[in-house]
Structures are given as structure tokens and as C-alpha cells.
Amino acid sequence: MDAHIRDLRYFVAVAEELSFTRAATERLFISQPSLSRQIRQLELSMRAKLFERDRRTVALTAAGAALLPMARQIIEQWEGAQRAVAVAREDRILVVGFQTRIGRGLVPSITAALPEWDLRFRQVPWRDPTVGLGDGQVDVAVAWLPMPGDGDYSWTVVSTEDRWVALPAGHRLTSHAVVGFAELTGEPFVALPVSAGPMRDFWLANDQRSAPAVVGAEAETAEEAFELVASGRAVALVSAGNAELYRRDDVVCRPVAGLPPSTLAVVWRRDDRRRAVRALVEKFVSCMCVSP
Structure with missing residues (x-):
């Protein structure tokens, strides 16, 4: 069975942290048992043990050390492919992610304000704390803060609600x-x-x-x-x-x-500098009162 990009992300997180606990709770925002299961499945897929672990320490095996630079390269290439596709479709499609109903008059206001774009709205389950931004399925998210604290995202607050x-x-x-x-x-x-x-x-x-x-x-x-x-x-x-x-x-x-109170924000990937993304963010902000 082939490994998924997600499996490689999990492997890299553990390899860099050398801790299943830190990788699960501080970088991946999943449970430690779930992370351990995914790593075991990756090891079965690769037919090699990737980590030596005991109650106190985690270390890469020779197989894990060999996989690490290639896993990083594959992830980087995949993210590059996502960016290339996003740029190619810039003149046609923007996907907006959300987890609770956007409402508040935003959807018709934004759609009317950006008639040149094919805006699509996608609901993302709460199990994904990045609201679809992490795996590239959305371009901009309307999200409740806090977002994952890994520095990959920028946001502008559009509403503060009790x-x-x-x-x-x-x-x-x-x-x-x-x-x-x-x-x-x-x-x-x-x-x-x-x-x-x-x-x-x-x-x-x-x-x-x-x-x-x-x-x-x-x-x-x-x-x-x-x-x-x-x-x-x-x-x-x-x-x-x-x-x-x-x-x-x-x-x-x-x-x-x-x-x-709770805080609603428009969120985008920090490294996404497309003109269309900035235009969409600016329209969201202009359609709502920004909290100080």
C-alpha cells in the first residue's frame, strides 16, 4: 500500500520533534494514539522500522534517517504542485472554507463584490483545525480563532462575538x-x-x-x-x-x-501571495466591521 502525504507529514513531525507527544499535540493537533497508529501503518507500508522508542526516548533508525530527507522533499514537491495549480486557476476559481455557517450577510455580499471570480464555498469538519488550508483544499477560510500556532497562517479579524x-x-x-x-x-x-x-x-x-x-x-x-x-x-x-x-x-x-468573546477571522496561507487571495480577504474585511 502506498503512503499518503499525510503519513509523511506525520513521520517528519515525529522525526523533527523526537517525541510522539510533542508532534501530536503541538504540531499535528491529533491524539498521540492516533499518531502512533499512523506511524505503525507507515512502517508496515515501508516494511521497515522507522523509530526506536522506549518510555523516555525516540530515535530514528537507519531506515528512518534514510527516509527523512526524501519525505521532506516529497512534501515540498507536493506543496509546490498545489501552488502551481492554484496559480493556474487564479483567473477562474477561489475556494472559501468554513466550519460553521458563514451567514452574517457575507456570502451574497462577497459574491456580488467579486463577480469576476468563480467563488466556491466548502464546509470542512472540525477535525481539521486549519479549515482546509493545511492540505490546500481551500484558498481562504472564514475561521474561529485560535488557529494552529505554527506560523503558517495569516488572518484579519472581522468580528468579535460573545x-x-x-x-x-x-x-x-x-x-x-x-x-x-x-x-x-x-x-x-x-x-x-x-x-x-x-x-x-x-x-x-x-x-x-x-x-x-x-x-x-x-x-x-x-x-x-x-x-x-x-x-x-x-x-x-x-x-x-x-x-x-x-x-x-x-x-x-x-x-x-x-x-x-469569540473571534471570527479571514485566514489565508502566509506564503500565498496571489492577487486574487488578497482581493478576497479585502472584500471580506470591507463587508464587516473589523474589531479593534
Whole structure:
């Protein structure tokens, strides 16, 4: 079985960090067991052991050391191919990635403002913290911060929105006009996948807790999250805008006191200097009030 580019990215991350934990949590934003499985599959595919590991150390084998420069070269060539294709299609297509409904009047405004471009909109599951930018499937993303902190992305903030809580109809807190964050202590929460990285922690508000949130269920999309809330399995933090966009009879949304707001941004790859990308970013910004 042939290896995928993703497998080579995982291998390079472990080889450079010499730590499965750091590679998984700080660079790849996936769980360590998932990373270990992918490396084992790559080793089976290559029919060679790539790492020597024990409880304390990780080291490249001779086979791993031989693969590393070639893996880097293959990744670089693939990224070059993606850029070449993007440049070739610049006069026709731009793909915008999103994970929750864009709404807020953006889609018709942007489409009308850029009639010369064939704009396509693609929903990306929450398991991809780069919102499709990482593997080149989108050119520009409308994304909730934080983004992965590897320096590969630039962004401009277009909106700052308070965080609300989505509750199942009939929940004890639906009678409150505003819910204090402390009142949610002990509630099971809908979580993004572990691979979502820092976004998972943000939408669980773990940095505002003395102990991590109780996870009642995981969801890949906003639609799944609202279904889980409606079923009574968990509650979920959402932005004020999405509380309105995803309004339904079996879910009640209330503002939460005591949490810093959420931030919506237009994001692009730092090394993507195409005129079309800059034009699209500028149109997004001009169509919304930029937060100071």
C-alpha cells in the first residue's frame, strides 16, 4: 500500500520533534494514539522500522534517517504542485472554507463584490483545525480563532462575538436571561474532536476552569453539536451569531457571563501571495466591521 502525504507529514513531525507527544499535540493537533497508529501503518507500508522508542526516548533508525530527507522533499514537491495549480486557476476559481455557517450577510455580499471570480464555498469538519488550508483544499477560510500556532497562517479579524450556551429545551437554565459560567460547572459539554487542537479547548472554555470540562459527546460539525444538545446529552458553547443562525425549537441559547468573546477571522496561507487571495480577504474585511 502506498503512503499518503499525510503519513509523511506525520513521520517528519515525529522525526523533527523526537517525541510522539510533542508532534501530536503541538504540531499535528491529533491524539498521540492516533499518531502512533499512523506511524505503525507507515512502517508496515515501508516494511521497515522507522523509530526506536522506549518510555523516555525516540530515535530514528537507519531506515528512518534514510527516509527523512526524501519525505521532506516529497512534501515540498507536493506543496509546490498545489501552488502551481492554484496559480493556474487564479483567473477562474477561489475556494472559501468554513466550519460553521458563514451567514452574517457575507456570502451574497462577497459574491456580488467579486463577480469576476468563480467563488466556491466548502464546509470542512472540525477535525481539521486549519479549515482546509493545511492540505490546500481551500484558498481562504472564514475561521474561529485560535488557529494552529505554527506560523503558517495569516488572518484579519472581522468580528468579535460573545459566547452563548446552547441548552436543550426544558433545561433548568433556560429560564435565565443570562447564564453565569459558574452555573455550568459539572454540565456535560459537546466537544470538538481532539484533532481540533486549541479550538477544542476554547469552545470548552478550559482556560476559564479550575478543572477540564466534562465531555458528554463529540461532534464533527455544528449541525451534529446542535443535534446532541437537542437530545439532552450535553450543552455547548456557541458564538452569538451562530446562536441566531442555528436557531431551532428544541434548543434554547442564552448569553454566558464571565467568558471572553469569540473571534471570527479571514485566514489565508502566509506564503500565498496571489492577487486574487488578497482581493478576497479585502472584500471580506470591507463587508464587516473589523474589531479593534
